[in-house]
Each structure stands twice: as structure tokens, then as C-alpha cells.
Amino acid sequence: MQILPLDAGAHGLMGGTLSLLTRQPGVTLAYTEGIRLGEMVEDPAEVRALARSYDVLTAWGTGEPLSLARAAGAGLVVGPASVPGHVVGGWRKSVRGASGG
Numbered sequence: 001m002q003i004l005p006l007d008a009g010a011h012g013l014m015g016g017t018l019s020l021l022t023r024q025p026g027v028t029l030a031y032t033e034g035i036r037l038g039e040m041v042e043d044p045a046e047v048r049a050l051a052r053s054y055d056v057l058t059a060w061g062t063g064e065p066l067s068l069a070r071a072a073g074a075g076l077v078v079g080p081a082s083v084p085g086h087v088v089g090g091w092r093k094s095v096r097g098a099s100g101g
Contacts, residue, residue, distance in 0.1 A: 001064060001067050001068060001071065002058060002061030002062060002063070002064060002067045003061060003062050003066075003067040003070055003071070004057055004060055004061045004062075005060075005061075005062065008057075008060045011053070011056070011057060012053045013050075013053050013054070013057060015034055015035075016032055016033050016034035016035070017032070017033050018030060018031070018032050018050055018053075018054055019031040019032075019033075020047075020050070020051055020054060028044075028047050028051065029041065029042055029047065030046070030047045030050045030051070032050070
């Protein structure tokens with residue numbers, strides 16, 4: 001889990017969440033979700049573009065220890081399903097929320 005500081009400003013993944021689902025050998029899908037719409041993205045070029053946006057946000061975010069400490073300080077409980085790298089049904093899940101969390 002990483003927290004994206006508010007001073008990072010606007011970014012291309014605001015307004016929803018992005019889940020990157022990777023299954024061996026190297027098959028990655030993206031699931032984007034907004035207030036009224038969810039979409040599974042299978043096109044490899046689109047998935048790569050979304051993954052690059054995710055990587056940029058990850059680079060801007062605070063490190064995991066500081067992020068977890070901030071979440072705990074805010075009274076948030078973090079479980080395994082919310083932590084990137086969690087495996088669900090053979091798929092490795094990475095999630096990026098619009099609020100950066």
C-alpha cells in the first residue's frame with residue numbers, strides 16, 4: 001500500500017480505480033472502475049499504458065512503511081486484499097484508487 005500525497009496534483013487515474021491482474025505466464029488484464037462504469041481492458045497496448053500510469057503514481061507515492069503508518073494513524077485497517085501483490089484465484093492484484101490509496 002502506498003499513499004499519494006495531495007501535493008502530487010492531478011493525474012490520469014483520478015476519478016476511479018485501476019486493478020492490474022496478472023496471471024502466469026505474463027498475461028495481464030486491467031480493470032478500471034468509476035462511479036457508474038466498470039471496464040475490463042484486455043488490449044495489451046492499453047494495459048501497458050495503464051500500467052505505466054500506475055508505475056508513475058507508485059513512484060510519486062510514499063514508501064510502504066510510511067503509508068501504513070499514516071493509514072494506521074488515520075484509523076484505517078489494511079487487510080491482505082488491499083495490498084498490491086495479493087493473489088486472488090491465481091491472479092496477482094494491484095490496485096490504485098483515485099485518492100491515491
